[in-house]
Amino acid sequence: MLPLGKCAMDSIDERILGLLRTNARMPVSEIARTVGLSAAPVGRRIERLESEGVIRGYVTLVSDAAVGELEAFTEIRLAGDVDTREIEGIARQVPEVQQYYTIAGDPDALLRFRVRNVEHLQQVVNAIRRTGIVAGTKTLIVMSSWDRAQPFPSEGAHDKHT
Template structure:
């Protein structure tokens, strides 16, 4: 889908505040509410806007520890990959999982209450998934930049 300047301004406005009303977006992008509403519907139907969700503060919800874990599998058979990915989907503490290139097979973003909790997640859950060969962890000391916004060029 090709985006014109108005579509880009609408998306930028929503990335700033997804709770913005159609009227507020219209004022910000210099269109009336009706075309903004039509454009929003089209962006949603095309999947450019995949949904709306609140940005939660994990620390205030009791999960101040962020960690990234790299995982290697013993083999790349369909059975091992399916078992691993199903286990990851079911784990609420894994907030993102990416199949990656390089030395490791997967990169996980994990949230935890503290180091002991991270240890439990790692040693009692992740390393016990059949087919996992090794797990390495990187604990986040401080987040310098954290954004879910996509560049709108």
């Protein structure tokens, strides 16, 4: 029996997911060629992974710097015996929140923001502090980033502005 929330996947499903994580717009025919199947069974596998909730959606990754935005994380410590599920209410009310995580340990939660500038970030954090459920915050501004859905920056690329 599978653990709750787990779906049955084989090595081909895992390879398909790996390819889609790298490029969600990769044509099914190219995925099929890479995994050694024809397009029809690969398409059915992708549809199954979508219907089972393994693939939750497709996104466009935008360079914050290219559009003049900042990305930041704020650690949240909740007041007293506030339920961590109340963080969802804050996340829904504040459009700058891109993601939130309730986490074990100290702090209680982590919010990821996308904002126009530092002043905008300060306004957003102050608004969160005024909700009455937040006892403390610590904010970190992202200087640079990388994730597995992107190629590694080329050597020295981060030094080109020096």
